[in-house]
Amino acid sequence: MNLAEFSIRILAAGVMTLIAGGTSWTQPAAGPPAVGIVEAIKRPITESSEFLGRIEAVNRVNVVARVTAFLEERLFVDGAELTKGAPLYRLERGPFEADLASKRAQVAQLQATLENAKLTAERARTLLGGPAGQQSTYDAAIANQRSLEAQVQAAQAQVEASQINLDYTMISAPIDGKIGRTAVTEGNVVGPGSGVLTTIVSQDPMYVTFPVPLRQALELRERYGPQGGLEAVVIRLRLPNGRMYGKSGKLNFVDNTIAQNTDTITVRGEIANPILRAPSTAGVTVHELTDGEFVTVVLEGIQPIEVLAIPRSAVLSDQQGDYVLTVGADDKAEQRRIQLGQSKPTIASVISGLAAGDKVIVEGLQRVRPGQSVSPGPASALILSSMKAGASDAPSQPDHSGTTDTRLEDKRP
Template identity: 85%
Template sequence: MTLAGVSIRLLAATLLTIIAGGTARTQPAAAGAPAVGVVEATRRPITETSEFLGRIEAINRVSVVARVTAFLDKRLFDEGAEIKEGDELYRLERGPFEADLASKQAQVAQLQATLENAKLTTERARTLLGGPAGQQSTYDAAIANQLSLEAQVQAAQAQVQASQINLGYTKINAPIAGKIGRTAVTEGNVVGPSSGVLTTIVSQDPMYVTFPVPLRQGLELRERYGPQGGLDAVVIRLRLPDGRMYGHSGKLNFVDNTIAQSTDTIIVRGEIGNPILRASSAAGVTVHELTDGEFVTVVLEGVQPVEVLAIPRSAVLSDQQGDYVLAVGADNKAEQRRIQLGQSTTTIAAVIAGLEAGDKVIAEGLQRVRPGQTVSPGPASPLILSSMKPAADAPAPQADHGASGSTRLLDRKP
């Protein structure tokens, strides 16, 4: 063998060794089944809720005006204070009205005296009818004069009553109990029916809350709660402008009879308590949580919970065909299950179709799994499991405060 042949064979062997070694290095080692966290689909009672934007309205509202024209002598209330029905608010100048009443009463007394004399005259004319001096015409005239005076007395008494009413109008009293606003007129000014509103009173407890409901959603609510008792099947809760949930609940009591054509909505109203939040201060101001005209989020909550098949929201995936989950099937293989979701929260998904109670869905490690792949299932993390706990054990999530007409679920402890 020549030296050239040996060199060629050594070079070829070296190249084969390098190629074989490189190929071995590029082949990955066989990977094991990916570990995933699974949660079992379970049925649990969940309260359905729907959210709308609404406003607080006082049940009673009165614009106080003057009934007679006079000078305003005194203002007898503290602006912004709680008042009771019948409390005196303003006192007008009484002198002219008292003088007018005295004059009318004097006219009544004068006419009554004249009437008494007419009655005596009539009685004498009736007595004379039995003798030669009596005339029927004289008697008839006496009766007519008596009746005329009786009518004049009645008219004068009506004038007295009118003067008494006008005198009473010089004291302006509160027609309802509630919180009074600021005064529009100060002492010393002339007020009258043409002066406009002097002040406003709004009742405080309870309050109305009114909110528009889109017609389509209203029909859904009717189908949902109608068989359960209609308006009595729903409880009202309020979310205040700062995000806090109001501590009292209320009931629906009115649905309007007309749909607004411009918005395709119908007005719904409820009633909710508004007790005193803080006792009256030195200035006489009492604080209530709800204020007339306040903007709130109305949460309609069903009285009777409904049972749904619940899984963690994090287990739900979506593509162009819709929602699906990866469930652990036979031999620990991942299976794609197409599902139909009901009304869900940010942490819990309510499944209408596609799963059965007891199915195990993958909630963690989804990014490492493909349908048909063998997995190593284990319990989900405490964070995922805590999201599935009842509302008594974990706080319920709050929806976006700016949403209108949204619907969600509140998890209730079985």
């Protein structure tokens, strides 16, 4: 036997030995994967719904001229906040003053003629007792007197009309509010046909109007109707820059007609709009809400409700819907199909599929399959703190299709 044959036999014997004792190369079986769990518990939360809306002034007035005259002076600063009765424009007064004086002179002339007619009627009445008196003469005198009395009344009405026209030469603010820019300047002829001179809109409070899809309006009515209807909700606003407005408001109107082209109903609320900064020397003020501004309306229930809540990170989804993995009594993972209610980034409310006290896997989900044994333990402090701080999470962004978006607010201390 040469050296090569001897080496081959030695190698073959080693392979047979390894095959016979192969169990010594098998790695030890791993234990069940460790997972973090939380218990599904009842939490008091505030239900809310979001809609797209616009700010509207409670009062809005288009200022127009009531008489035709030259505009002599503008008496306000564009953008200033005014009180009711503040002077806005002064028109040329001369022609109207002359017309008023003429009408007053006509009244004086007719009154003098009336006094003479009264004396004539009195003499005719006295003569009726003598041979020279005639009934027809007396009747004619009385008729002339009454005719003159009517003419005096008509002339006095003309005086009042002239006085009204003269007063119209001073245009004043009809409401409290913020005035816009002027459409005309001094020296122009203005009149009823000149259009709008300027616009005044009230500032505090403001309306916010928003369309609600009919289906969701029915859901809101069923949800809040037994709790007081419009009084059961408050309004909060998210401004265009994403910041929440500091004041809350109340609903005060629901339209009586459904918009056929959108199948929505218009809802309106009222909210305070105080001055942000003191007025400048020119009287210009700044309010946070502006007429026509686009905002997101958040409807929140006044009374919190109890819902079953779990961390949002525990919810998984597939083609059949949402589900979670729970730990059973034998420490095996179980798949539970659930139906979610309103949710926010850290908390999900469960309508069905779970019961209070169920142990939901929230950490280690990628290592677990349904039916697999697990080693459960408490979830990390980060998960638990996010559950407690759910109320401080920012609401989800609105659906700009013009319908709704929802969120929860954890009210538990």
